[in-house]
Amino acid sequence: MPLLVIPYPHIDPVLVHIGPFAIRWYALAYIFGILIGWFYARAIVRSERLWGGKAPMTVTDFDDFVLWVTLGIILGGRTGYVLFYNLPYFAAHPLEIFELWNGGMSFHGGFTGCVVAVFLFARSRGIPVLSLGDVTCAVGPIGLFLGRLANFINGELWGRPTDVPWAMVFPNGGPLPRHPSQLYEATLEGIVLFVILALMVRSGALKRPGLVIGSFATLYAIARTTAEFFREPDAQLGFLWGGATMGQLLSIPLFIAGLAFIVYALKHPAARSP
Numbered sequence: 001m002p003l004l005v006i007p008y009p010h011i012d013p014v015l016v017h018i019g020p021f022a023i024r025w026y027a028l029a030y031i032f033g034i035l036i037g038w039f040y041a042r043a044i045v046r047s048e049r050l051w052g053g054k055a056p057m058t059v060t061d062f063d064d065f066v067l068w069v070t071l072g073i074i075l076g077g078r079t080g081y082v083l084f085y086n087l088p089y090f091a092a093h094p095l096e097i098f099e100l101w102n103g104g105m106s107f108h109g110g111f112t113g114c115v116v117a118v119f120l121f122a123r124s125r126g127i128p129v130l131s132l133g134d135v136t137c138a139v140g141p142i143g144l145f146l147g148r149l150a151n152f153i154n155g156e157l158w159g160r161p162t163d164v165p166w167a168m169v170f171p172n173g174g175p176l177p178r179h180p181s182q183l184y185e186a187t188l189e190g191i192v193l194f195v196i197l198a199l200m201v202r203s204g205a206l207k208r209p210g211l212v213i214g215s216f217a218t219l220y221a222i223a224r225t226t227a228e229f230f231r232e233p234d235a236q237l238g239f240l241w242g243g244a245t246m247g248q249l250l251s252i253p254l255f256i257a258g259l260a261f262i263v264y265a266l267k268h269p270a271a272r273s274p
Helices: 025-046 059-085 087-092 094-098 107-125 129-154 181-202 211-228 246-267
Strands: 014-018 021-024
Touching: 014 025, 021 025, 025 059, 025 129, 059 087, 059 107, 059 129, 059 246, 087 094, 107 129, 107 211, 107 246, 129 181, 129 211, 181 211, 211 246
Parallel strands: none
Antiparallel strands: 014 021
């Protein structure tokens, strides 16, 4: 046990109560992640320099797409959590599937929901699927960063026991000091991934459709797999095949798919500015 432990900042998961309703940090993370990502995406779509010419979609197209991708995130994220992480429990308590305010979202499920939303919307508008996916992935780390901060505020998804000097004792994690793994993930999946993708976009990655998608998928898989070495596995699952966690196993196909997108994008010539 470390000599010093950083006190866990006890923040009420509920920001404010309004009559029978409660506004939670977890919900605000999703709302602001979508809103900030929306404004950033609009700036990307407007910039002809980033595309090597006029963008293959309009700002209005993306405005209309926001509702589709929001539904994809919520439905996919919740479905993924139910199927991958706690199916026996939800099979016995099906009504709790709809209690989103209690947390329980899967990134891999949410990503799948986004893929479906991108494909369906792009086909309905005649927009290139890969280009719409590139913009969506470029703004994705914003939501991931805020979501992990919300996990930290909720005192959930804590790390494994450790003796590092920045360990914390989480209110629901027992008496042992643990890694604040939510903050590791916020840094890797949020800040680091956002900076890398932003630099790629500024360097012309959007001129090769699919390159940002592939880079997002591979880099996220690496970041998530790394963070999982410090994160306590879900109690109902524990360690799985080969001592891996569910998050690590789900990241394997994501990583492979990302590499395939990168190879595809690099095989095609980049668009040139007129």
